[in-house]
Amino acid sequence: MQAFISGIVPLSTTEWFGKLSAVIFFGGCDFRCRYCYNPEMLESRQEFLTDLKVITSEIKKHEDMIESVIFSGGEPCLQRMALITLAKHFKSKELKVGIDTNGSKPNVIRELLSLELLDFISLDIKSPFSNDVFSRVTNSKTFFTKTEEIMDGIKETINVLRKYHENVELEIKTVIVPSLVYKKEDLLEIARLIDGLNCIWVLQQFENEKELVDKNMENIQPASEKFLENLKEFCLKEYPGLRVKIR
Numbered sequence: 001m002q003a004f005i006s007g008i009v010p011l012s013t014t015e016w017f018g019k020l021s022a023v024i025f026f027g028g029c030d031f032r033c034r035y036c037y038n039p040e041m042l043e044s045r046q047e048f049l050t051d052l053k054v055i056t057s058e059i060k061k062h063e064d065m066i067e068s069v070i071f072s073g074g075e076p077c078l079q080r081m082a083l084i085t086l087a088k089h090f091k092s093k094e095l096k097v098g099i100d101t102n103g104s105k106p107n108v109i110r111e112l113l114s115l116e117l118l119d120f121i122s123l124d125i126k127s128p129f130s131n132d133v134f135s136r137v138t139n140s141k142t143f144f145t146k147t148e149e150i151m152d153g154i155k156e157t158i159n160v161l162r163k164y165h166e167n168v169e170l171e172i173k174t175v176i177v178p179s180l181v182y183k184k185e186d187l188l189e190i191a192r193l194i195d196g197l198n199c200i201w202v203l204q205q206f207e208n209e210k211e212l213v214d215k216n217m218e219n220i221q222p223a224s225e226k227f228l229e230n231l232k233e234f235c236l237k238e239y240p241g242l243r244v245k246i247r
């Protein structure tokens with residue numbers, strides 16, 4: 001079997017914080033987030049086509065050192081069969097398996113969880129579910145798919161996680177981007193959505209040092225640490241049960 005794989009990082013501690021993991025980057029994504037710093041991974045390019053055996057033998061070289069394998073991208077859930085096949089393979093090697101996802105494919109997440117193939121999920125909630133903000137951040141609407149349907153998919157993923165999260169470490173990530181996602185009321189709306197989930201909510205600093213999907217974003221300065229701290233405190237006042245980290 002082949003898959004669109006845009007790269008492998010054999011040893012990383014950043015994808016699953018504190019764990020030494022191999023990271024497999026899937027090529028192709030259904031979003032075009034304006035601040036995305038992996039623009040070269042967003043298309044399913046022919047040159048990314050790779051036999052899964054090549055991937056597994058590459059990871060095998062580092063199996064003794066790593067605790068886990070993380071699927072990232074791009075959006076891994078767009079390649080369901082390859083994802084499930086690889087997850088089964090790595091679980092059979094007694095490695096932990098994680099995924100970094102935008103949440104648009106709840107059925108794939110549900111299937112992976114029901115097959116007990118995931119130990120860690122990092123779910124991006126990129127904006128509150130308001131048509132205007134979400135479509136400005138993600139550029140995900142197409143001729144065939146409305147913004148409402150995409151947001152419904154992510155809401156469904158959150159519902160799936162409420163059911164299955166017990167044996168899975170869950171991280172929700174929101175990138176704080178001045179001019180896009182930075183308003184207290186928007187963050188409060190996300191806090192409301194995830195309240196009660198057994199998760200860590202990461203407020204992530206926007207980075208403008210790499211090539212971004214939207215070149216105009218490269219001129220936007222990240223918010224200060226203090227600004228992020230204030231957002232965190234504001235949300236915790238309303239939702240004291242949340243566990244929030246700044247990264």
Ligand code: SF4
Pocket residue numbers: 029030031032033035036037038042073074075102
């Ligand atoms: S940041 Fe957005 S566009 Fe980039 S890979 Fe993630 S979901 Fe896709």
